[in-house]
Amino acid sequence: MAGALVAVPITAVAAAAVDGGGPASSAGPAGTDVVSPDGRLDGLDFDGLVRFTWADGSGVHTARLPVQGADGVVRVGGPGGAHGVEWPAGAGPLPSLSGKYHTTEADGPAVAGRPTTALHLSSGSGSSETLALDQATGLVLARAELDPGGAVVRSMEFEALTLRRSHAPGTPVRPSALPTAKAAPARLSSEYSEPSQLANGYQRVRAESVSGGLRVIYSDGVHGLSIFEQPGHLAGARGSSRWVGGEVVTWQAGPTVFTVIGDGPSTDVTAAARSIPQPHQQGLLGRLRSWSREVVDTISGSH
Amino acid sequence: MSGVPPAGGRPGASGADGHLGDGLSSLLDGELSSAEMAAAQRHLDGCSTCADELDEVERTRQLLRGLDPPKPPEGFVPGLLLRHRRLTFFVAAVSMIAGVVAALVFMLISPREDVTPPVNRFERIHATSTPSPDPITEMAPAGVAPSTVP
CATH class of the missing domain: 3.30.200.100 (MucB/RseB, C-terminal domain)
Known part of the structure; x- marks a missing residue:
């Protein structure tokens, strides 16, 4: 199972951290990723429960959302309805972080019982955020966006996560039924x-x-x-x-x-x-x- | 018929010379009343000049009846049809061009429509289809905000 869930964008995040001069990843998941030729996650699905918090003028709000990853599609449900997106997205590589963000990397806290690597991003605007990446899979297990004053603007954290092998690595997954733009x-x-x-x-x-x-x-x-x-x-x-x-x-x-x-x-x-x-x-x-x-x-x- | 001189040859009533004159044509065309016809017949019985003229007019008419109807000049009918066709095409083309020009002018000078951006729909589109290294956080707003549900 180890390393099987890492997606291309997360690999890019880890690589950018190195580009930005931070210490090398302690977990090093990118080098052992198993990604199918078309870039989809290969062999593993996941289910979880995510706590999402955001702040606005009326205070801090929290919602718990079920999430699911299967066959290269991540879905997020909740009172607002279920939404899905292909992951990794087929839009090509995203811009490198090193052009805008200063990144540092360190051991992170356990999230949903899983060890993480903490990636801290800061930019010239004064805002910053911290991502906790699952050491085994590279999945973002927690994230907190802070304003220049250090207050949390938005945060996400897995409260529970279950990984399961859905098919043998290398087995083609069925085409996504998501609408295309x-x-x-x-x-x-x-x-x-x-x-x-x-x-x-x-x-x-x-x-x-x-x-x-x-x-x-x-x-x-x-x-x-x-x-x-x-x-x-x-x-x-x-x-x-x-x-x-x-x-x-x-x-x-x-x-x-x-x-x-x-x-x-x-x-x-x-x-x-x-x-x-x-x-x-x-x-x-x-x-x-x-x-x-x-x-x-x-x-x-x-x- | 005042134009028919009385029998016996008194000159006068029709022509200035007392002969039937144009009355001969009326007689041949059957335009005289029975009384006028009888008077003309009496005049003819006594007037060899009018009788000869009547014979002449009748022969001429028979001759004309025997002639072929006049034919239009060579190319007259095709030319007429061609001109008709050209005129029809011209009218149709002008009508079509005028219609297209009117549509273009309407389209080009029509004022811009008022736009009210459907912000909720845009937010949902952004949350659910923006490439991101962290799609869960990206999509979460669409999952928690009822206002973003279509």
């Missing part, structure tokens, strides 16, 4: 903006079409950030708000309504949103060109 058009009209990188180390991972617009996904190696772009006029005022998963910023720029959602520190998300270049307001000719391109793309099936 629709890729963005190869050529975007000037109403949209998808810079390859944003402030505070966010790098573009991929873009996809969503109802009524475009979503561009970014990552800094740990946190994700989504830009939702909708052509039109923002009904209502621009603004920012916090939700249980992070920060939301909405504003109008040129002919487009932007909504940025990030799960990183509030200051990072705001700075990244400010670094998005404003799309050009199209004249009649530009709109005609965009429309013609859309028609051609639709006819040629490149959408």
Whole structure:
């Protein structure tokens, strides 16, 4: 069983820790990982119970959520419904942590009865977080995000974890039944903006079409950030708000309504949103060109 | 018929010279009343000039009836059809172009739609489909926040 659950992204986390000058992993799970050729976890499933805590203006809240990992899909359930995501995600490698974070690594506390390696991440914004990685599998068993003042913003910790072998290593797993995102058009009209990188180390991972617009996904190696772009006029005022998963910023720029959602520190998300270049307001000719391109793309099936 | 001179050849009523004149055509065309016809017949009986003229007019008419109907010049009908076709095509093309131009103008100058970002849906999308080294923490907000459920 040892080492069988390590996923590619966690391997990247461990490697980044070394890149950042921290001591070498005491457990060294990455070198003994068993990962199937398509990158999915091979041979082991898990069930567990996770305690999720978050703080907002009304205080600190806690929820306990069942989690499950099977056949390369991680699912999280709870009152809000069950959600699943392929893991590791098929979007390619995430950005290296070393570009943004200073990382240190040490022996961590036991979580759900399992020994861990603690990975401490800090960035120039003053926020920091600590991840406890299962020494045998590399699974993140606990995580705490702290604001610059050291207060916990969000935390996650396994209270129980059961690993089981579901099939022999090397056995192909069945294809995931999760819905797949629709890729963005190869050529975007000037109403949209998808810079390859944003402030505070966010790098573009991929873009996809969503109802009524475009979503561009970014990552800094740990946190994700989504830009939702909708052509039109923002009904209502621009603004920012916090939700249980992070920060939301909405504003109008040129002919487009932007909504940025990030799960990183509030200051990072705001700075990244400010670094998005404003799309050009199209004249009649530009709109005609965009429309013609859309028609051609639709006819040629490149959408 | 005032235009038919009385029998006996008194000149006058129809032509200035007292002969039937244009009354001959009316007679041949059957346009005279029975009384007028009888008066004309009496005039013809006594007037060789009008009788000869009537014979002449009748012969001419018979001659004309025997002629072939006039034919249009060579290429007249195809030319007419071609012009009709061109006109029809022109009208159709102009109508179509006008329709397309109207649609384009409407599309291009129409004001932008108001957009209210569906923030809850966006939050759920972000939480459940953002590549992350820690998908459990990434997805947990969608699991705990009822407002994120579609």
